[in-house]
Amino acid sequence: MQLRLPMNRQVARIAIGMFVVAYGTNVSTPFLVLYKDRLALSASQTMAIFVVYVVGILASLVLGGALSDRFGRRPIVLPMMAMSGIASVGMIFGRDEFIALLVSRLVLGAASGAVLGVGAAWLLELFGPGNEQRAALTTTLVSFAGFGGGAPVSAVFHWLLPAPLVLPFLLHVVAIVGALGIVWPVSETHRSKPGHRVRPSFGVPVAARRTFLMVILPAVIWMFAFPSMGFALFPVLISDAVEVGEVAIAAAAGTITAWGGLGAKPIVGRLGGRVALPIGMACGTLGYVIGTFAFVTDEWPLVLVAAPLLGVASGVITMSCLALAGAMATNEQRGSLTSTVYLLGYPGMTMPLIVTSIASVLTISTALVMVTIAAAVATVFVFFAGMRSGAPAVGHPVG
Numbered sequence: 001m002q003l004r005l006p007m008n009r010q011v012a013r014i015a016i017g018m019f020v021v022a023y024g025t026n027v028s029t030p031f032l033v034l035y036k037d038r039l040a041l042s043a044s045q046t047m048a049i050f051v052v053y054v055v056g057i058l059a060s061l062v063l064g065g066a067l068s069d070r071f072g073r074r075p076i077v078l079p080m081m082a083m084s085g086i087a088s089v090g091m092i093f094g095r096d097e098f099i100a101l102l103v104s105r106l107v108l109g110a111a112s113g114a115v116l117g118v119g120a121a122w123l124l125e126l127f128g129p130g131n132e133q134r135a136a137l138t139t140t141l142v143s144f145a146g147f148g149g150g151a152p153v154s155a156v157f158h159w160l161l162p163a164p165l166v167l168p169f170l171l172h173v174v175a176i177v178g179a180l181g182i183v184w185p186v187s188e189t190h191r192s193k194p195g196h197r198v199r200p201s202f203g204v205p206v207a208a209r210r211t212f213l214m215v216i217l218p219a220v221i222w223m224f225a226f227p228s229m230g231f232a233l234f235p236v237l238i239s240d241a242v243e244v245g246e247v248a249i250a251a252a253a254g255t256i257t258a259w260g261g262l263g264a265k266p267i268v269g270r271l272g273g274r275v276a277l278p279i280g281m282a283c284g285t286l287g288y289v290i291g292t293f294a295f296v297t298d299e300w301p302l303v304l305v306a307a308p309l310l311g312v313a314s315g316v317i318t319m320s321c322l323a324l325a326g327a328m329a330t331n332e333q334r335g336s337l338t339s340t341v342y343l344l345g346y347p348g349m350t351m352p353l354i355v356t357s358i359a360s361v362l363t364i365s366t367a368l369v370m371v372t373i374a375a376a377v378a379t380v381f382v383f384f385a386g387m388r389s390g391a392p393a394v395g396h397p398v399g
Contacts, residue, residue: 010186011126014119015142017077017183021084021115022146024108024172025053026258028091028101029231030154030251031165036236039098043236044360047352050232052102054349056109061343064114068339072188073122076114078180083111085176088169095165113346116143117339120322124338125189136322140264144315147227148258155251214385216321218378219277220341223317225348226284226375230257230303230310233352234291237364238300249300253307260311264319267312274324278383280316283309285375292368318345 028035029050036046060080068076087108094100116139124135153171158164235250268276287309294302321341351371358367 011123011138013182013186014077014123014126015138017081017179018116018119018123018139019142019146019149020172020175020179021081021112021119022143023149023175024084024088024146025112026147026150026231026254027088027154027168027172028105028150029254030151030158030247032232032236033247033250034158034165035095035101039096041098044353044356045098046236047232047356049098049101049105051228051350051353053105053109053112054346056106056111057113057346057349058109058343060110060113061117061339061346064118064339066339068118068121068190072190073118073125074186074188076118077122078183080111080114080118081176081180081183083107084115085173087111088172088176091169092166113339113342117342120338120342122186122189136319137265137269139322140315140319141262143318144258144261144264144311147261148255148311151231151251151254151258155248158247158251211324215274215277215382216324216341217344218385219281219317219382220321220344222281222284222348222375222378223314223321223341223345225351225371226287226310226317227257227261227314228349228351229288229291229355230254230307233355234294234303234306236352237295238298238303249303253303256304256307257311257314260308261315261318263308263312264315267316268319268323274320276316277320278379280313280320281375281379281382282313283316284313285372285379287313288368288372288375292365292372295368296365321345 032046032050035041035049036043039045041049064076064080087104090100090104090107094104120135120139123139124131127135127138150168150172154164154168157168157171161167231254235253238249264276264280267279271279287306290302290309291306294300294306322338325337325341355364355367355371358370
């Protein structure tokens with residue numbers, strides 16, 4: 001018999017589980033410069049370690065939401081949390097093998113996509129109808145706090161303790177074991193539907209398709225395209241200009257980027273999702289401009305100026321899109337629709353690899369300018385599309 005917990009305690013337990021999984025996604029990020037030197041990797045190979053887990057994320061998001069709508073939230077979230085810990089074990093044993101690192105990051109991606117996508121639907125159902133913005137706020141803050149937690153802890157391990165490519169990952173494994181015990185008693189909010197056919201679904205209601213395609217889609221594809229540059233590419237690009245402490249700088253950039261996402265609360269809480277979206281896009285575009293200038297001039301401190309802008313952009317886009325999607329979702333397709341938001345957003349994590357691939361034909365500077373222009377055009381489109389769509393500014397202000 002499952003223990004029935006008060007609703008606020010159940011929300012807190014799910015939030016802890018999502019935090020620990022999100023934390024695990026960036027444990028390895030400050031060590032990209034170490035892997036690059038240790039394994040004599042090219043810039044594109046180094047970025048591949050960071051972005052390969054997007055493949056796993058996309059695979060899990062395609063099926064995870066639909067499976068959770070069929071079998072429930074618990075049967076998806078709990079096993080995938082355990083898989084996140086297994087991926088960290090793989091990072092430990094694969095620290096001297098490029099392929100092993102790629103496989104471990106792939107598994108981590110599959111676990112993260114399922115837990116964060118289905119966990120967002122679970123939280124939304126625990127909060128109940130009419131609380132879409134509060135649920136989106138909780139999901140965003142917990143996720144971004146977790147994203148920002150891995151990098152500084154890894155940097156401290158690198159600075160103070162031996163075996164930096166072992167102990168931080170071991171800590172994540174221990175945290176996963178504890179989190180599983182915390183999440184286990186949470187009530188199922190979506191009963192299994194034995195006759196429900198499992199098939200990949202975007203979960204977008206017919207009546208909301210125009211708003212989804214014109215407002216959410218062009219913004220959500222930048223949800224992780226902005227912060228991935230702050231997490232990975234900009235710190236690697238300027239590492240040669242840093243005389244000492246390149247791991248610390250990389251960790252600082254990743255942490256500031258992730259925790260910058262917490263700045264979404266006052267923006268979205270006051271303005272609502274539709275109005276806030278182009279503001280978030282503009283912040284990300286400005287972050288690209290500053291990061292590009294930092295690379296061109298070798299002024300590495302500017303990367304730390306770009307980082308919070310990239311983080312705020314991601315937080316605003318995530319929270320706004322989850323709130324808008326939550327308001328338009330039906331009970332039968334909520335898992336699919338929240339997973340779709342992440343499904344469309346996570347390919348943006350490949351932006352560092354896209355830039356380095358373009359640079360192999362042109363130059364890094366040209367590639368950075370190209371993606372910055374693309375971000376600016378998308379910002380203008382989202383602004384005018386939001387005005388024309390008349391989509392509501394979902395939810396109530398969050399204090």
